[in-house]
Amino acid sequence: MIKAIAGTKDILPENIRLWKHLESLVEKEMVLFNFKEIRTPIFEETALFSHGIGEATDIVSKEMYTFTDRSGTSVSLKPEMTASVVRAFIEHELNKKANFYKLFYISPMFRQERPQAGRLRQFHQFGAEAIGSNDPIVDAEIIIIANNILKNLGLKNFEIKINSLGIPTSREKYKEELRKYLGDKLDSLSEDSKKRFKTNILRIFDSKNETDRKIMAGAPTILDYLDDESREHFENVKQLLSESNVPVTVDHKLVRGLDYYTNTTFEIISKSVGAQSALCGGGRYNLLIEQLGGKPVPATGFAAGIERILLACENEKSINLKDEELDIYLVRLDKDKKDKVFAIANFLRKNGLITELDYLLRSVKAQMREANRLNSKYVLMIGGDEFLRNAAVLKNMQSGEQEEVILDNLDGIVKRIESVK
RNA sequence: GUGGGCGUAGCUCAGGUGGUUAGAGCGUCUGGUUGUGGCCCAGAAGGUCAUGGGUUCAAGUCCCAUCGUUCACCCCA
Structure with a gap:
């Protein structure tokens, strides 16, 4: 892999x-x-x-x-x-x-x-x-x-x-002083710091070695040479x-x-x-x-x-982002309502609602679980008897309340959901 | 570049001194409601135990190597 x-x-x-x-x-x-x-x-x-x-x-x-x-x-x-x-x-x-x-x-x-x-x-x-x-x-x-x-x-x-x-000029002067200060202490420094003495003497200050730190504590400070x-x-x-x-x-x-x-x-x-x-x-x-x-x-x-x-x-733990949400999840009650659900999803999305639907032909229960998992604010159940009346069930997932809505009036659903956003 | 730790299910981890079908929790899926989530219950799927070699009657477990990963040094954000 x-x-x-x-x-x-x-x-x-x-x-x-x-x-x-x-x-x-x-x-x-x-x-x-x-x-x-x-x-x-x-x-x-x-x-x-x-x-x-x-x-x-x-x-x-x-x-x-x-x-x-x-x-x-x-x-x-x-x-x-x-x-x-x-x-x-x-x-x-x-x-x-x-x-x-x-x-x-x-x-x-x-x-x-x-x-x-x-x-x-x-x-x-x-x-x-x-x-x-x-x-x-x-x-x-x-x-x-x-x-x-x-x-x-x-x-x-x-x-x-x-x-x-x-x-640079004052820094050079300071480095010179540092070299003088470290001259007779060179043997006590760590191997890394001995290298730094040659390449970049200032960096000896960054050493995590105990002895180095003790030695550097007594070193002249650059601020005195500004x-x-x-x-x-x-x-x-x-x-x-x-x-x-x-x-x-x-x-x-x-x-x-x-x-x-x-x-x-x-x-x-x-x-x-x-x-x-x-x-x-x-x-x-x-x-x-x-x-x-x-x-x-x-x-x-x-x-x-x-x-x-x-x-x-x-x-x-300084950041607390709120959970991601979905505006509406479309639950398909009958397998043959796929196209209808798709068409409704298109409409809702075109009108700005974050809309999700089932792509796996899953059971109603599984679709509901998914809607819950995705933190959907609403679920629209499409199919069954209601569909014969050109209606669908809109469920508020937080309150659990549900009601019948007319499918010709999807605008109304959009307005409802927009209003609680 | 140097040194140490660790590699077991998607994730987090159990698996004394080697012993037969490798476990848990979470997550996922299915069912408990002919069309309804969260909680609960039941069940299922999912693992070449990193890889290769060695020791042994027997290796997830011991040894070696390789790879990966992680932490620290160096240095830097």
Whole structure:
């Protein structure tokens, strides 16, 4: 039997409602902040990601689904969306159409990692990118949007962490200090962290190793090395969030793995999911657009993992969708009324009623059971004596009451049912 | 890429130290009303016990391999 590829999942009808619920909340919130949806191709030239995300990052160096197409071009399934959005922004010269763009997306992403709780190879993110302003208000709004969406999904058990990475020059200075601090402690670090010391020293802060954590607790903090402008920007963002009653925790250890971040970074961590607890991550990336060949334009954004969020919702039981319903189920009393039932169904559907009928020539009892299982509000029984009188029995499934209705007057049935919707 | 757990009906799971026809609950179907759901009752269908090999008189049970899955590390949403 052929099965779905490891790390990919079918979203079955019973789950689609949950997804649509989330998607509609995302759209609603984005519309409130006047973000416009953007859709980009599922795959791009590999170079976009290696330049945009960073050649040395894990995502690019070992997690992308990369292949060569028939023309010999190396292409990759998108592992994240920011690079694609920026590419579209540059390619369509959106900066010339307006000075400021606010874009959002909901899209599948692909990374070839080992699947685990909250991590899939095809997963889905929603996110936003605000391009064109360096105003701290935008940083704040990005975080507020993410926070609002999680709140609207009923989530409580999460924490927003925020930090500033400053600008490259101050960050380099800080890394130098970190290297000095760790110089004589190198032997005590875990093997992974020894590697990080060379490749991406900031990430040692993310280590889950006890000893590493103890050592890093005494490390200098990046916030002490921010340039004046970055410091002021960061203070501003915190101030705005505080005024908006969005609680955030400053975490100077929050670094983040993508190369393009400058200044503000943030992450939303849930305590309701497994080890992969980041529901959402984002920050400012003022240098990326220029790096990808555009005019230097400041930007900020976030991405959120839909599967992880839904996992959190499930564990917190935060969503209660009401059961799906049917307006009316047509029960066929006699086998020879098939065509009549079909014709009535056509009419009712044309008039906007969600209508179901039996396709399996089942017994009346079985049809009734089915109507009940489908939560049908009404049942119309067609056939028998009533049919000879050009009538049928309409039953209200909730009250159990039933009455005879004239088949010439299907409009009346439609009106009745519409009125209780 | 590394390490651990687990693979028995559609789903959730039982099946001490190997022993003959592999079970339950839920779900599905049928019946209990010549044409009536939910609750209840009776019954039925549904399993190459992941696959392949090995040990044994005998394997769902023990051993090995493979595949799948899951959790964690790494990293990230």
